[in-house]
Amino acid sequence: MSSDLILRVGTKLILPFILLFAIYVQLHGDYGPGGGFQAGVIVAAVVILIAITFGHNAAKRVAPRGLVECMVPMGVLIFAGTGVAGFFLGGNYLDYSVLSHDPIHGHHLGIFLVEIGVAVTVSGTMVALFYAFVERGR
Amino acid sequence: METVINMALLTLLAVVTVAMVVQRSLLSVVILASIYSFLMASVMIVLDAVDVALTEASVGAAVSTVLLLATLHLTKTREDMPRHGRALPLLLSLAVGGMLVWGTLVLPPFGTANAPIHQHVAPRYINDVMAETGVPNIVTAVLADYRSFDTLGETTVIFIAGIGVMLLLGGLRRQSSEEGAPEDPS
Numbered sequence: 001m002s003s004d005l006i007l008r009v010g011t012k013l014i015l016p017f018i019l020l021f022a023i024y025v026q027l028h029g030d031y032g033p034g035g036g037f038q039a040g041v042i043v044a045a046v047v048i049l050i051a052i053t054f055g056h057n058a059a060k061r062v063a064p065r066g067l068v069e070c071m072v073p074m075g076v077l078i079f080a081g082t083g084v085a086g087f088f089l090g091g092n093y094l095d096y097s098v099l100s101h102d103p104i105h106g107h108h109l110g111i112f113l114v115e116i117g118v119a120v121t122v123s124g125t126m127v128a129l130f131y132a133f134v135e136r137g138r
Numbered sequence: 139m140e141t142v143i144n145m146a147l148l149t150l151l152a153v154v155t156v157a158m159v160v161q162r163s164l165l166s167v168v169i170l171a172s173i174y175s176f177l178m179a180s181v182m183i184v185l186d187a188v189d190v191a192l193t194e195a196s197v198g199a200a201v202s203t204v205l206l207l208a209t210l211h212l213t214k215t216r217e218d219m220p221r222h223g224r225a226l227p228l229l230l231s232l233a234v235g236g237m238l239v240w241g242t243l244v245l246p247p248f249g250t251a252n253a254p255i256h257q258h259v260a261p262r263y264i265n266d267v268m269a270e271t272g273v274p275n276i277v278t279a280v281l282a283d284y285r286s287f288d289t290l291g292e293t294t295v296i297f298i299a300g301i302g303v304m305l306l307l308g309g310l311r312r313q314s315s316e317e318g319a320p321e322d323p324s
Contacts (some may be wrong), residue, residue, distance in 0.1 A: 033277075035281060041193075041197050041200070041201050045196065052204075072297055076297045083286075107273070108273070111271070111283055118289065129300060130208060132308040133205065134211075
């Protein structure tokens, strides 16, 4: 835990904006720069910033270790599950056209789901790696 | 103007690289690597590759710096003096560098529209992306739609790498703390 008042207050001020930017990068990736990978890393950066400023236990309250470790395979499952969904709806694996009544909508939905999957795996992995390193060092 | 910015950024990149090679304190090397990534992200912005710049800034400059600092926390922070002579590595680096420079001589000039890489599938992506996917950002469309198999593979690679490091660093410790207690008296 950092005893620097400016650091702690500054971190508290900046955290919501970083999180908002991550959500923007995630959801606006279809129209602007960004996507699941970048958003996942930014979300992980939020947790790491909390851990650096407020200590490891504060970060674990925000993102419990069990949740983070579940997120690592969860994202791959979401991604692969989107592919399997196309499979069952009459298309090929990872064919987004059949996900909705309209092919364009289906592609939007497919890209959205796949990006969510990437973000979940990437943020989970980054935070889990950070936890593994920090706990190893004790 | 763009040329001036490019020259300044590339000069700074070269300076940072030389500083990284010369520096023996690993902490300074990590900070310099972070600076290198930020400069690289700026170069990518000048090249209009904003998606790559965002990735480079978030992964290269931010998270990998934190992970490298965490690694230094586990090891020592000064580089050992080399045990062997420096002639062979220097010769090898010069040979590889020379071959890379030689390879760039036959590349098409920078930014030409009729370079082979812009003739293969790129025109189809640019022409059909709105009709086929309705996603204006072609980079996202290529990553998550046209080449979703590649992206699924990448996500799986991140998953496997994460699981591997977690097992190497955390798994051993947890096992020893569970099994270590009864074995302590013996």
